Amino acid sequence: MATKKKSPVAKDAPPSGGKRAPPGKKANDPRDRATIDAIRDTAAGIRDMINKKKKPELKMPVRALSNVKYDPKKGFFEIGKDKKVRTLSVATVKTFAQTLKMMALSKELVTNDDFATKRDAYYQSKNWGDARFDEQSESDTVMDDIEALFSSNGVSREQLRYIPDQHGGAVAGELVVIDHDLDTGESIEIDCTRFGSGAYAVPSWVEHLKFRTKAKFILCIETQGMFQRLQSHKYWQKASCVLVSMGGVPTRACRRFVRLLSEQVSIPVYAFTDCDPYGFANIYRTLKVGSGNAAHINQFFCVPNVKYLGLTPQDIVDFDLGKATHPLAEIDMKRAFDALKNDPFFQSQKPWRDAIDQLMKMQKRAEQQALSLHGLNFVIDEYLPAKLKHVDKFLP
Amino acid sequence: MATKKKSPVAKDAPPSGGKRAPPGKKANDPRDRATIDAIRDTAAGIRDMINKKKKPELKMPVRALSNVKYDPKKGFFEIGKDKKVRTLSVATVKTFAQTLKMMALSKELVTNDDFATKRDAYYQSKNWGDARFDEQSESDTVMDDIEALFSSNGVSREQLRYIPDQHGGAVAGELVVIDHDLDTGESIEIDCTRFGSGAYAVPSWVEHLKFRTKAKFILCIETQGMFQRLQSHKYWQKASCVLVSMGGVPTRACRRFVRLLSEQVSIPVYAFTDCDPYGFANIYRTLKVGSGNAAHINQFFCVPNVKYLGLTPQDIVDFDLGKATHPLAEIDMKRAFDALKNDPFFQSQKPWRDAIDQLMKMQKRAEQQALSLHGLNFVIDEYLPAKLKHVDKFLP
Numbered sequence: 001m002a003t004k005k006k007s008p009v010a011k012d013a014p015p016s017g018g019k020r021a022p023p024g025k026k027a028n029d030p031r032d033r034a035t036i037d038a039i040r041d042t043a044a045g046i047r048d049m050i051n052k053k054k055k056p057e058l059k060m061p062v063r064a065l066s067n068v069k070y071d072p073k074k075g076f077f078e079i080g081k082d083k084k085v086r087t088l089s090v091a092t093v094k095t096f097a098q099t100l101k102m103m104a105l106s107k108e109l110v111t112n113d114d115f116a117t118k119r120d121a122y123y124q125s126k127n128w129g130d131a132r133f134d135e136q137s138e139s140d141t142v143m144d145d146i147e148a149l150f151s152s153n154g155v156s157r158e159q160l161r162y163i164p165d166q167h168g169g170a171v172a173g174e175l176v177v178i179d180h181d182l183d184t185g186e187s188i189e190i191d192c193t194r195f196g197s198g199a200y201a202v203p204s205w206v207e208h209l210k211f212r213t214k215a216k217f218i219l220c221i222e223t224q225g226m227f228q229r230l231q232s233h234k235y236w237q238k239a240s241c242v243l244v245s246m247g248g249v250p251t252r253a254c255r256r257f258v259r260l261l262s263e264q265v266s267i268p269v270y271a272f273t274d275c276d277p278y279g280f281a282n283i284y285r286t287l288k289v290g291s292g293n294a295a296h297i298n299q300f301f302c303v304p305n306v307k308y309l310g311l312t313p314q315d316i317v318d319f320d321l322g323k324a325t326h327p328l329a330e331i332d333m334k335r336a337f338d339a340l341k342n343d344p345f346f347q348s349q350k351p352w353r354d355a356i357d358q359l360m361k362m363q364k365r366a367e368q369q370a371l372s373l374h375g376l377n378f379v380i381d382e383y384l385p386a387k388l389k390h391v392d393k394f395l396p
Numbered sequence: 397m398a399t400k401k402k403s404p405v406a407k408d409a410p411p412s413g414g415k416r417a418p419p420g421k422k423a424n425d426p427r428d429r430a431t432i433d434a435i436r437d438t439a440a441g442i443r444d445m446i447n448k449k450k451k452p453e454l455k456m457p458v459r460a461l462s463n464v465k466y467d468p469k470k471g472f473f474e475i476g477k478d479k480k481v482r483t484l485s486v487a488t489v490k491t492f493a494q495t496l497k498m499m500a501l502s503k504e505l506v507t508n509d510d511f512a513t514k515r516d517a518y519y520q521s522k523n524w525g526d527a528r529f530d531e532q533s534e535s536d537t538v539m540d541d542i543e544a545l546f547s548s549n550g551v552s553r554e555q556l557r558y559i560p561d562q563h564g565g566a567v568a569g570e571l572v573v574i575d576h577d578l579d580t581g582e583s584i585e586i587d588c589t590r591f592g593s594g595a596y597a598v599p600s601w602v603e604h605l606k607f608r609t610k611a612k613f614i615l616c617i618e619t620q621g622m623f624q625r626l627q628s629h630k631y632w633q634k635a636s637c638v639l640v641s642m643g644g645v646p647t648r649a650c651r652r653f654v655r656l657l658s659e660q661v662s663i664p665v666y667a668f669t670d671c672d673p674y675g676f677a678n679i680y681r682t683l684k685v686g687s688g689n690a691a692h693i694n695q696f697f698c699v700p701n702v703k704y705l706g707l708t709p710q711d712i713v714d715f716d717l718g719k720a721t722h723p724l725a726e727i728d729m730k731r732a733f734d735a736l737k738n739d740p741f742f743q744s745q746k747p748w749r750d751a752i753d754q755l756m757k758m759q760k761r762a763e764q765q766a767l768s769l770h771g772l773n774f775v776i777d778e779y780l781p782a783k784l785k786h787v788d789k790f791l792p
Contacts, residue, residue: 115628116772117621123768126719165621167643170563170597179592182628188592196575196584197604201566201597201641204624208593225513225561228600232511232578245597247563323522372519376512 031159031207032110038153039107039160043100057087058099060149061296068295070344075304076289077344079151079296086145097131098142106146109161113182115205117165118143148296156300158205158256168202168253170227170245173236175261178210179203192242197232199245206257211264213242220244220258220306222273222283226368226379235380239388249283255301258287262303269303270394275311276328276365277335280356281343284308289345308395309387313358316366319383324370328363336360349396427555427603428506434549435503435556439496453483454495456545457692464691466740471700472685473740475547475692482541493527494538502542505557509578511601513561514539544692552696554601554652564598564649566623566641569632570611571657576604588638593628595641602653607660609638616640616654616702618669618679622764622775631776635784645679651697654683658699665699666790671707672724672761673731676752677739680704685741704791705783709754712762715779720766724759732756745792 046056060083061067067080088096105124109115116124122139125132133139147157171177177190177200189212192200219241221227227245230236236243242261246254262269271287273279288306290298316325328336336356339346346352359365371379387394442452456479457463463476484492501520505511512520518535521528529535543553553559567573573586573596585608588596615637617623623641626632632639638657642650658665667683669675684702686694712721724732732752735742742748755761767775783790 114772115624116768117624117765119621119763119765120768120772123720123766124772126769163621163624165619167566167620167641177592177594179594181630182593183630188590190591190594194584195586195596196573197578197599197601198573198575198586199597199599200591201595203593203595203628204620205593223561224563224600225515225559228511228513228559232599234577234579245563324519367515369513369515370519372512372516373522376510376516376520 029208032113034153035110035150035155035159036107038150038155039103039110042149043103046100055087055089056096057085058096058149059083059085060145061152063144063148063294063296070289070348072348076298076302077291077295078298079148094131095142098125098128098133098139099146101125101128101131102139102142102146106160106162110159115161115163117163117204119165121162151296151299154299156207156256156297158207158252158300161205163205164252166204166251166253168204168206168251168257169247170199170201170224171242171257172199172227172231173242174213174215174240175242176212178212180208193236195231197228199227199231199243202253202257204253206253206260209257209260211261213265213267214240215242215265215267216240217267218242218244218258218262218269219309220246220250220269220271220287222246222248222271222279222310222368226272229376230380233377233380235384238380239384246283246287250287252297252301255287255290255303258306259301259303262305268391269306270309271306272368273308273310274365274367275313275316275359276367277332277339277356277359279310280308280352281335281339281346284310285339285343285345307391309384311366311368311370312355312395313362313364314355315387316362316364319371319374319386321366321370321373322364324373325362325364325366328360328365332365333360351395355395425604428509430549431506431546431551431555432503434546434551435499435506438545439499442496451483451485452492453481454492454541454545455479455481456541457548459540459544459690459692466685466744468744472694472698473687473691474694475544490527491538494521494524494529494535495542497521497524497527498535498538498542502556502558506555511557511559513559513600515561517558547692547695550695552603552652552693554603554648554696557601559601560648562600562647562649564600564602564647564653565643566595566597566620567638567653568595568623568627569638570609570636571638572608574606574608575599589633591627593624595623595627595639598649598653600649602649602656605653605656607657609661609663610636611638611661611663612636613663614638614640614654614658614665615705616642616646616665616667616683618642618644618667618675618706618764622668625772626776629773629776631780634776635780642679642683646683648693648697651683651686651699654702655697655699658701664787665702666705667702668764669704669706670761670763671709671712671755672763673728673735673752673755675706676704676748677731677735677742680706681735681739681741703787705780707762707764707766708751708791709758709760710751711779711783712758712760715767715770715782717762717766717769718760720769721760721762724756724761728761729756747791751791 049056061079062082062084067082068077069080070077122136172192172195175192179188224245230243271284273283287303290302371383445452457475458478458480463478464473466473518532568588571588575584626639667680669679683699686698767779
């Protein structure tokens with residue numbers, strides 16, 4: 001094949017094959033310029049140390065639960081002050097070089113308005129000579145370090161153009177998403193009311209999206225089945241809202257999407273999950289305050305103003321769902337105890353502690369689709385309207 | 397709350413709360429009428445047996461690998477002739493009643509142009525008195541039986557309006573999807589060229605969709621990362637195609653979507669996966685011929701005309717990807733052996749047997765993103781164009 005001769009030449013090919021990004025549109029976005037400045041400043045700092053005959057070093061926040069704090073006012077797990085210093089030495093020279101190469105790749109991606117997954121970056125490194133990664137686990141670690149490093153400048157991994165290899169959930173309702181054509185820069189408007197039974201699939205990275213909406217709130221839904229019901233029956237029209245399908249624990253892209261959307265349009269965000277410890281402590285907690293072992297990114301990914309509209313233990317009583325409940329399994333009990341004993345979020349929120357206590361007393365859990373007990377569209381005709389009359393009662 | 401008093405009344409609530417489906421639009425679709433006829437005929441047959449003082453019975457195909465055959469001409473795993481007979485008796489009376497109730501629910505769903513997930517159906521059954529299910533596993537089994545039963549009439553579970561609780565993948569490119577408003581019946585056209593970096597999220601069930609396209613082929617992609625690259629850089633425009641993100645092994649809805657699309661627009665379907673036994677035997681094989689233990693549904697869900705454009709062992713040589721390969725793990729070897737020893741599809745396709753032999757000799761696997769070795773957009777600028785020059789060389 002033609003490429004057979006070609007590929008050797010490609011060994012030090014530029015990331016984007018050198019064919020992208022007409023000069024006109026290089027890093028027009030102010031956040032892109034901020035990202036490039038952050039990279040340039042970090043690199044300049046290293047060069048200065050070298051010029052001053054000092055050993056160059058990079059200071060990165062320690063990524064560990066031991067270096068996490070939770071301030072209810074701020075509303076998310078924050079990375080602490082502990083830093084690890086990577087100084088250039090015989091032992092660290094390879095990692096140090098890899099860190100700089102990955103920063104350089106990031107700068108090139110921003111400049112060319114392109115992006116790379118973890119895997120892409122790993123394979124790219126095979127062209128870095130002695131600085132190449134032998135295992136993807138190595139390049140993932142260096143990428144996590146860079147992410148932590150630049151998080152101190154308020155720059156996220158996605159702004160560095162390293163994107164997750166995962167979808168960002170599905171969206172439908174009273175929302176216009178404003179994207180742009182990556183090749184021409186032309187603006188593209190996506191009307192999320194025009195999808196029929198389908199939806200808008202959120203891309204793997206969302207930093208560049210803008211939004212326009214008249215919706216009253218954003219509803220983040222645990223299961224695709226419930227999302228499909230609310231979407232197909234246009235609940236978003238009846239309630240004037242935006243529906244987001246999280247599909248279990250929301251991905252980075254999904255959480256970032258909801259965060260950006262709620263910031264830009266400043267309307268309330270509600271979460272609708274099953275009434276069980278997984279729905280509370282895994283799905284809702286992650287959406288609201290982020291996760292402990294990735295505290296350096298929570299500033300970008302958590303949605304501190306989200307409130308819990310989902311099924312509560314009291315709902316099982318109020319909506320007569322007893323017939324549709326399941327007994328708590330051992331894993332449920334374990335998750336519930338963990339939440340009460342070890343989770344700073346639940347510990348700081350009495351209404352949540354009470355709800356989890358009630359759940360453990362009842363020894364019952366209920367899935368959101370348990371509402372089908374009273375008719376498939378009971379959730380639309382009765383449950384959600386009744387809940388929305390008492391937003392003040394939503395769990396924090 | 398209002399609903400507190402209300403819910404007892406709701407005990408025998410109609411599935412859709414009796415508020416849906418204006419008379420005008422009940423079962424207008426010919427396939428919906430066929431579904432209702434199939435249900436009515438089956439029910440009538442049972443009534444006749446009762447009137448004739450015979451024990452009523454239901455004949456369903458046996459759902460087991462032992463009852464599967466593969467005819468390369470037909471191109472998918474077919475269910476065999478073995479039937480299991482469920483006769484009404486003291487022992488079977490509950491299951492028998494549950495089967496009929498679930499058929500009745502299906503008829504109501506079709507009539508009201510509504511749908512239900514497995515979970516919805518399980519919770520609905522709590523209103524069926526003695527015929528209620530105690531465990532969802534029971535209702536799932538009865539639903540599988542019904543699915544097998546009506547598959548003999550060419551009616552799929554989705555046509556019975558029992559939909560999976562899962563997304564259907566993401567789609568972008570030269571395609572207009574024609575859906576309708578479930579409440580008003582109004583037709584809705586979705587232009588999949590207008591999503592920027594996002595995409596069209598395929599709904600959980602797709603029976604009602606129509607399509608319009610000038611594309612030359614449909615490209616089904618294993619990873620979201622690769623899909624995102626081809627979508628963001630509008631590969632679909634350069635190559636005039638439709639991009640489908642399978643996200644690993646394609647879901648029922650995703651496979652059904654590709655099947656319906658390829659039937660309606662009759663253009664080739666190509667699959668682009670990693671070069672490893674999982675990509676070959678799990679993802680591609682499932683897309684093409686379906687799965688052995690669900691043979692009764694493959695007639696609806698497989699895509700017999702799909703061809704394998706994805707990374708082959710020979711591509712690792714031709715595109716000089718050696719530096720970006722990984723050694724075969726034990727699990728890879730096991731999958732490869734299984735494919736050659738136990739899989740009627742690979743056994744019937746010599747080119748596939750040769751490719752798997754070559755893979756095992758090389759003892760190497762490569763991910764589709766390994767192409768990033770030669771530049772992030774090498775896949776767009778070199779690999780795909782080179783492959784598409786030799787469609788005749790695609791694996792069957």
